[in-house]
Amino acid sequence: MRRASDWLLAGCLLVSAATVQADDCVKPVYLTLDTGHMGVAEQVAQVLRRQQVRVTFFAANERTQEGDGSLGVGPNAHWAAWWRARAAEGHAFASHTLNHTYWRADLPQPDGSVRFRVRASAGAQAGRDQIWDAARYCADIKAADTRLREITGVAPLPLYRAPGGKTSPALLAAAQACAGGGYLHVGWSAAGFLGDELPSDKFPNDLLLRQALRDIRPGDVLMAHLGIWSRQDPWAPAVLEPLIEGLKQRGFCFRTLRDHPDFRAWIAAHPSAEK
Template identity: 45%
Template structure:
């Protein structure tokens, strides 16, 4: 090899080096520095059956999400905040995801009663009433347990199960340490909890890829027992399709808030 060719060869090696472009030696390219829009992917606990698959896809495509955590029963017969899920949550913290509060009991807030309490139904318990102290405990218990598992507190954001709010819940949550409620955008309802017979995966995927726009908050679960054809089967095409449209992903709360 003559001197000129050797110089060109050395220059090519330098330019192709991962260190020059900020990529790891795995060959995975760094994220695009420019975005045509930003989306906020949120993941509620659910049955956790798809949790590991979703985490792998997020890691593969360098997507950061916001997890809304409740102590829900899982497909393994335990609960999402049991010690058996410690490694899962610790790994997600280390990957740089964010975490919000989805309440301990995951019970739907039905209405404010004349007594001033909140009526709830569902979750692990029969219908029950919460006064302010009980409501705060329902939120703070998640935060304390998550800190025990991971060493990290939740962000000061929460999501009521099903997105159902009452005036008292909205007022009390701020006093309980979670002032910001995060719902989701109309187009961001990905439909993973709907019956797959009426809402098949290709339909839901096409709907999301067609209608999502800059600033939308997306919502799905880490597993839904009742859906016959799990939505996770089209989760990776969803992520790659949105990235192909020029979208980047960010965590909640939004930086402007």
Template identity: 45%
Template structure:
């Protein structure tokens, strides 16, 4: 069944959205005027199912960066209770990278070590300590799904140091940030950055090859951005963009 476009108005912004069978959403490479790389960090997982459904509806493959973060259910995102969620995403063909294990912040280099702020305190990690932060999520993901993570990682907040990047490379992980235009802003206050503004900004600024970043759930935002992903992807499709996992990035 073909997908007929219609205009959906959200917060005064008219967005072109497609309706029809999910199987018809994936545009062929010949139809693409540009490719975007959608990425999602775990966060509190509140909208994990909604985002997965939205991606499937648009035939969009994404890259998930996973950490052992506390979720709105009171468990953690790499607990066994989330195994079926991650197994389903693997079956759908998405890509996956490590977002560290404890979701701490790499603050600064101190000699050959890295100052890592986690659980309210600072730790001094050597190269093996950095590697352990990355590989522990990798090992847990394999336990849950039978699949290793792709050799990609993203530092929480995108904050890295020279020692951190060097240690990660030594244990086989390439760091992936995001484009300035690709920051969807789902962690910004909704009072000052309403959803319609964020969508309009993304549609205006995103360009071919950009890496787009959002979360599967954010604690602080009062008006969640996740429901806007559906009209946003529809409007991006209408502009000629296709979506691919990072492992397909040139």
């Protein structure tokens, strides 16, 4: 008869083996989701729960189908409970600039500094070109970071994604040098562009799914949205779960950007953003 200590040891070994297996991620991919009109947000959340996949959300206060902002607060906090639920599930968060502000051009100044022509797609100045210095650009990144903290109670990562992925070396340097803690930019891999922004008549969902399953490689950063206004046949309801299942069948596993080798050192060096 086995002694109680033997059963205890066996149980510990099983728990240890299960932990090793859970952490044994040799083909990681990093799914990231940017805000949009939020029309598929709950469907996306359901898929992620079913598949037990954690992602990194890049959030801006964009206009939604409800007419409010995706990071609204106070009387416009329609999505606050949704964000809090994602935080409780262990997802990661990062800034997408509060007003979804696109870089359009560098404007070198006589004193050697650089200003930036930008255009926001949300907020009071939406659709208008503005000229910002580095501090003003940092403020827009920081504002989304702060809003995410207020809503979720979770510290965002010291990372950000410029809308459209549009940047310049000067803009990236400005973001990294932001006062109070800089932000490292995160783009996406070539195969990680999942195509949900493309017209569905030319790029149907089944084509996008096949391409992704064929081309994605370990270490890739994948990018899609929580709703794209211009796409007639929404991507997420048709593609997201088959994509996750197909990648799992090919031996891939999903991690947040906390674990990405290109960003781990930056995150560790900016602990204030993880408090």
